Amino acid sequence: MAEELLRLGLHDLHVELGGKMVPFAGYEMAVQYPAGVMKEHLHTRAAAGLFDVSHMGQVILRPKAGMEALCLGFEALMPVDVLGVAAGRQRYGLFTNETGGILDDLMFANRGDHLFVVVNAACKHADVAHMRAHLADVAELEFIQDRALLALQGPLAEAALARIEPAVAAMRFMDVGMFGDLWVSRSGYTGEDGYEISLPMAQAEGFARRLMDMPEVLPIGLGARDSLRLEAGLCLYGHDIDTTTSPVEAGLVWAIQKARKAGGAREGGFPGAAHILKELAEGPSRRRVGLRPDGRAPMREGTALFAGDAPAGQITSGGFGPSVNAPIAMGYVPVAQAKTGTALEGDVRAKRLPVTVADMPFNPTTYKR
Known part of the structure; x- marks a missing residue:
């Protein structure tokens, strides 16, 4: 018997707006x-496009013995400099x-x-269990269930959101702020400037309608969310990255700050450090790359790649890029085939x-630095 899908707090609004509902990460979206x-x-x-991403997991980590201990504890779970985040x-x-x-x-x-954490929908319960198990000595964990999460993305996002909360206009990319009940970050997953807004579920429908009453704002579904992030060269968990891919293979070395690398102030000390630090020093055997199929037909996830008669990896995300007006994809290939311009076959x-x-990215990013 199929598992019953969960519904977002704004489900009725999506139906009213004519949304074509499909299963995604255990939800009807x-x-x-x-x-x-x-x-x-x-x-x-x-x-500006308005996305309902309330299926994502929202978590607050409050320190038991100061922020430094909390940051170091959280840092022990990943190859990222947490202590250095202002x-x-x-x-x-x-x-x-x-x-x-x-x-x-x-x-x-x-x-x-405190720290505010947003994790992927399909992983959120496992992530919460992971944090509870490893942060018990340094954090009090609150798994938030009563707040919506909306993303407003695009070049006119600032003008739209600033009509409701003028202070957001001064934010830079990756700034966060709390404006009454609105918890805002200047970030997103489209390659565009924009914001993610956490707010009480009871206020979410009125807030969303207020934004959509503005001529520049349109509701956006999962289809465009995927094509936007693909054009931006951004990974989708469970497809482009998973437990079998390392951050180095995935081209996410930029997310590993100097403090956590060999010779850094807090080198290693995270799960898989020996493997990841070795790959940083010696290079991985394969890499995630951008791919441009010839012609107009997209190459989808799972498409096998070849260099002559030799297997050369496979595509992990693929589709048509509306902004670049061509098919685009990404996938993993051996290092020998990873150089830009290498000709392969799918x-x-x-x-x-x-x-x-x-x-990558296939389309230039427009973050407000």
Whole structure:
């Protein structure tokens, strides 16, 4: 018997807006609205798109014996400098396992007297259990259940949100702020400037309607959310990264700060450190790369790649990029085939089609630095 899908707090609003509801990460969510994926994608790039990401996990970690102890304890779970994140700032993080694989990727913010963590929907219960097991001595953990999480993304996101809360206009990329009941970060997963807003569920529908009453704001579904992040070259957990991929293979070395690398102030000390530090020093055997299929037909996840007759990895995410007006993909290939411009072939319905290793992002990012 199929597992019953959960519903978001704004489910009725999505249905009212004409959302086409599909299963995703255990929830019933809108894959698109009447405008369609292509228009929703392009509208986000040109104006502002509103995404309901309330399926994500929201967690507060409060210190038992000061913020330094909490930050060091949280840092012990991942190869990321937590101690160096200033109050009012946010950082991308990765929980790793003992073999150097990725348990989940996440965002965490230092809000002065506590950490606020946002984790992926499909991993959130495992992540909460992981944090409870390993942070019991340094943190009190609150798994938040009564707040929505909305993302407002695009070049006009600032103008729209500033009509409701003017102070957000002064925020920079990865800044966080608390404005009454609104917990805001200037971040997102589209490659565009924008915000993520956590707010009480009881206020979420009125807040969302107020934004959508603005001419520049359109509701955006899962389809455009995926094509936007793919154009930005961003990983989707469970597809481009998982417990079998290391941060080095995945091209996430930028997320491992100097303090945690060999010779750093707090070198190692995280799960899988021996494997990850070795890969940092010697290089991995494979790498995540951008891929450009020839022609107009996308190459989807699972497509096998070849260099001549030799297997050369596979695609982990693929589709059509509306902003670049061409098919795009990403996947893992041996280091020997990872150089930009390398010609490969993808096996599409038992037919070999040309695909070329390409730089990412496919579409330039527009974060407000």
